[in-house]
Amino acid sequence: MYCIDYSANMLGQVGRNFEKARSRVPDMIKSSAMCLPLKDETLNCIFTFNAVHHFTLLDFLRETERILRDGGFLFIYTRLRSQNSRSVWGRFFPMFDSKETRLYEEHDLENAITNIPVLRLQKSQRFTFNRKSTLERLVGQAEKQYYSTFDLYSQSELELALDEFKDNLRDHFDDPSKIQWDDGNILLVLQKTQ
Numbered sequence: 221m222y223c224i225d226y227s228a229n230m231l232g233q234v235g236r237n238f239e240k241a242r243s244r245v246p247d248m249i250k251s252s253a254m255c256l257p258l259k260d261e262t263l264n265c266i267f268t269f270n271a272v273h274h275f276t277l278l279d280f281l282r283e284t285e286r287i288l289r290d291g292g293f294l295f296i297y298t299r300l301r302s303q304n305s306r307s308v309w310g311r312f313f314p315m316f317d318s319k320e321t322r323l324y325e326e327h328d329l330e331n332a333i334t335n336i337p338v339l340r341l342q343k344s345q346r347f348t349f350n351r352k353s354t355l356e357r358l359v360g361q362a363e364k365q366y367y368s369t370f371d372l373y374s375q376s377e378l379e380l381a382l383d384e385f386k387d388n389l390r391d392h393f394d395d396p397s398k399i400q401w402d403d404g405n406i407l408l409v410l411q412k413t414q
Contacts, residue, residue, distance in 0.1 A: 254279035258287045267295040270405075273322040274368070277329075281336045285412060294339065294410040301325050303404030308351070308358065309367065311401070312388040314381040319372040329408060343409040351403050355389050355396035 253268070253275045266284055268275075284294050301323040304310050310317040326344060333341050362382050365371060370378060393399050 254283055256283055256287055260286055261289045262287050264289055264292045265295070266293070267297070269297050270299065272296050272298050272329075273324065277324070277332045278335055281332060281339060284410075285336050285338055288412040290412055290414055292412045293342075294412075296329065296408040296410070297405060298329075298408075299323060299403075299405050303346075303406070307403050308353075308389075308399065308401040309369070312392065313362065313385045314388075315373070315377070316369055316381075320369045326406060333408075333410060338412050338414070339410045340413050341408060342411050343407075345407050345409075347405045347407065349403045349405070350400065352398065352400050355386065355393075355399060358389070358399065359386060 253271070266288060268280075272280065288294065299307075301320075302325060304320055304323055305317045310320075330341060330344075333339055359382065361367075362370060362378075362385065373381060389399060390396060
């Protein structure tokens with residue numbers, strides 16, 4: 221099992237999390253998802269979790285085609301642009317939805333997949349999760365830049381947006397310790413065929 225990320229910091233975090241859950245840590249590889257240091261037809265399965273919007277999609281799919289064995293699977297788990305706009309962040313955090321232009325819609329992903337004839341979309345499934353949090357926890361996530369979208373703000377924009385976010389949540393929810401919303405994600409299952 222490999223864990224691949226372009227960020228050494230993220231690999232370190234994954235390594236620590238795996239160590240807590242398992243005695244065996246996967247092999248860590250610092251690499252771009254568009255140019256993987258693996259031989260052709262090496263893997264049976266590739267899983268990308270909330271990261272595909274950081275890739276050059278066609279380059280990633282071509283690289284996936286190269287390193288997957290025949291019959292191998294690619295699982296893409298992500299949030300769609302429309303799902304992002306309905307999240308607590310998209311609804312209440314100023315400019316979050318408009319700044320996050322990297323996300324795809326399902327048809328964007330499906331269209332890109334058609335450019336790689338040996339990768340076949342086997343299934344797509346949408347998920348909805350009821351989320352609960354507190355104002356304090358959500359503010360902490362924004363301050364720690366929990367989502368990469370926060371990197372798209374200047375420091376002054378982020379500070380102003382954070383103040384408005386707090387006001388928006390207080391205006392919308394009666395109890396700031398009981399904030400609820402629905403999050404959405406999608407899973408696409410692709411298989412490499414001959």
